[in-house]
Amino acid sequence: MKKIRILGIETSCDETSVSVVEKDNRGKIWILSNIVRSQIDVHKDFGGVVPELASRAHSEIIDTVTKKAIKQAGIDFNQLDAIAATGGPGLLGGLIVGTVFAKTMASVLKIPFIAINHLEGHALSVQLESEINFPYLLLLVSGGHTEFTIIKKFKKYKRIGTTIDDALGEAFDKTARLLNLGYPGGPEIEKYAKNGNPNKFEFPKPIINENNCDFSFSGLKSSIAQTVSGQRLTKKFKSDISASFQKTIVDILEAKVKRAIQNFKTYSKSKKNIHVVVAGGVAANKYIRKSLIDIESRENCHFLFPSMKLCTDNGAMIAYAGLMRYEAKLFNKLNFKPKPRWPLDEKAIFMKGKR
Ligand code: KG4
Ligand code: ZN
Numbered sequence: 001m002k003k004i005r006i007l008g009i010e011t012s013c014d015e016t017s018v019s020v021v022e023k024d025n026r027g028k029i030w031i032l033s034n035i036v037r038s039q040i041d042v043h044k045d046f047g048g049v050v051p052e053l054a055s056r057a058h059s060e061i062i063d064t065v066t067k068k069a070i071k072q073a074g075i076d077f078n079q080l081d082a083i084a085a086t087g088g089p090g091l092l093g094g095l096i097v098g099t100v101f102a103k104t105m106a107s108v109l110k111i112p113f114i115a116i117n118h119l120e121g122h123a124l125s126v127q128l129e130s131e132i133n134f135p136y137l138l139l140l141v142s143g144g145h146t147e148f149t150i151i152k153k154f155k156k157y158k159r160i161g162t163t164i165d166d167a168l169g170e171a172f173d174k175t176a177r178l179l180n181l182g183y184p185g186g187p188e189i190e191k192y193a194k195n196g197n198p199n200k201f202e203f204p205k206p207i208i209n210e211n212n213c214d215f216s217f218s219g220l221k222s223s224i225a226q227t228v229s230g231q232r233l234t235k236k237f238k239s240d241i242s243a244s245f246q247k248t249i250v251d252i253l254e255a256k257v258k259r260a261i262q263n264f265k266t267y268s269k270s271k272k273n274i275h276v277v278v279a280g281g282v283a284a285n286k287y288i289r290k291s292l293i294d295i296e297s298r299e300n301c302h303f304l305f306p307s308m309k310l311c312t313d314n315g316a317m318i319a320y321a322g323l324m325r326y327e328a329k330l331f332n333k334l335n336f337k338p339k340p341r342w343p344l345d346e347k348a349i350f351m352k353g354k355r
Pocket of ligand 1: 143286
């Protein structure tokens with residue numbers, strides 16, 4: 001078997017990341033490098049990602065990050081078999097920087113260019129670390145997406161539930177902003193929650209009792225805004241809000257995971273212990289990880305979490321999806337246009353603001 005080496009470029013949001021993933025001649029997969037440059041310092045004063053600043057920051061460092069990824073992988077540019085880059089969904093400016101850079105490299109090196117759906121990267125990234133068979137259930141919880149998708153097999157994805165308003169990472173970031181915590185909000189909320197009382201405040205759990213696998217988080221944010229309004233933001237208050245918020249999120253996730261598992265079992269006609277992969281930035285949250293693991297035996301399922309570095313945005317997941325596509329000979333033409341909106345299940349209807 002010939003070695004295959006794919007370069008993966010991720011620039012869809014606020015991380016510039018480039019990685020080299022190799023499949024060796026025995027079929028084993030290796031992450032040879034995975035350089036991640038976060039733009040936290042660029043955006044932190046604004047409390048969120050500023051698209052124009054993100055594009056500028058990507059274009060300033062994409063070449064040096066790429067050189068570093070190649071150097072760390074211990075290879076030469078001409079040992080690459082294909083260049084993969086996130087083609088969407090995401091912020092258009094960043095997607096343009098990544099795909100134009102990838103196409104240029106591919107045409108100079110005379111190797112294929114492969115455009116990757118960022119969500120497919122998250123969906124498959126677990127395979128870089130764990131042996132897992134299809135089908136499995138994916139719970140994707142990131143800054144831009146929150147959905148349940150059945151990963152039937154490579155390229156066959158069926159979404160069974162999604163947020164109808166904010167993404168979960170967005171809810172963390174907005175709550176953090178209300179509490180004057182830093183950006184990105186998720187890790188800050190997690191830190192404060194450790195010293196807070198999770199039962200101090202009761203927040204709403206929108207659509208938790210509806211018989212579907214959908215989520216809604218915008219009402220939760222409004223309720224927190226009312227609770228915070230006019231209060232002194234002491235450390236104790238911020239900790240109690242953070243802990244109560246996280247507990248509310250876990251209650252919502254548990255209820256919806258239960259439904260999604262039922263749905264998955266109906267689809268797969270199996271009562272076996274099923275695998276649920278939790279991916280995306282919010283999957284880095286240790287309290288959420290632990291709470292989900294605690295319900296494994298009750299729900300007859302097994303949760304798999306990519307390691308921290310593979311949960312948040314990274315080039316390795318793009319290189320790996322690129323490898324799968326390379327082997328299936330699914331290449332893109334150089335006139336590929338980035339897609340700011342690009343659902344993983346292309347048949348799924350757009351739900352945001354539908355109610
Ligand atoms: O997957 P990701 O890196 O980028 C997107 O594709 O959106 O996810 C970023 C999101 C942000 O909203 C961030 O606040 C959240 O993931 N996040 C966390 C944690 N670490 C990152 N949320 C909760 N707890 C964390 N430890
Ligand atoms: Zn992501």
